[in-house]
Amino acid sequence: MNEGLKYVLYFFLGGLLVSVSTYLGSHGRGFWAALASTLPVISGVTFILIYLNAGGAPTVSFAKNLVWLSPPWFLYVGMMIVCVPKFGFWTAYGLAMGSYILGVGCTRLFLE
Numbered sequence: 001m002n003e004g005l006k007y008v009l010y011f012f013l014g015g016l017l018v019s020v021s022t023y024l025g026s027h028g029r030g031f032w033a034a035l036a037s038t039l040p041v042i043s044g045v046t047f048i049l050i051y052l053n054a055g056g057a058p059t060v061s062f063a064k065n066l067v068w069l070s071p072p073w074f075l076y077v078g079m080m081i082v083c084v085p086k087f088g089f090w091t092a093y094g095l096a097m098g099s100y101i102l103g104v105g106c107t108r109l110f111l112e
Contacts, residue, residue: 006049013045068111072103 017036025033043066051059076096083092 010045010049014042017041068107069104072100072107075103076100 017039021033021037023033024030024036046062047059050062076099079096079099080092083095086092087095
C-alpha cells in the first residue's frame with residue numbers, strides 16, 4: 001500500500017471513532033459513547049500496523065507503554081469526573097490535561 005494512502009486510512013479510522021463517540025455522547029448515550037471510545041480498536045489497529053511495519057519487538061514495547069500510561073489516564077478521567085461539576089468544563093479539562101501530563105512525566109521518570 002502507498003505510504004501516503006496508509007496515513008489517510010489511519011486518519012479516517014481515528015476520525016470515524018471520534019465521530020461515533022461524539023454522536024452517541026451528544027444523544028445522551030454516555031455508556032455507548034464511552035464504550036466506543038475505549039474499545040481497543042485504535043490500539044488494536046496500531047498493534048497490527050506496528051507489527052506489519054516493524055515486527056514483534058516494537059509491538060511489545062508499545063503494549064508495555066500502554067500499560068504504564070494507564071494510571072495517568074485514570075487520573076485524567078477521575079479529574080474530569082470530580083472537577084466538571086465543581087469548576088465547569090474548560091477549567092476541569094485544563095486541570096485534567098495538566099494532571100495527565102504531570103502523570104506521564106512522573107511515569108517517564110520512574111521508567112528511566
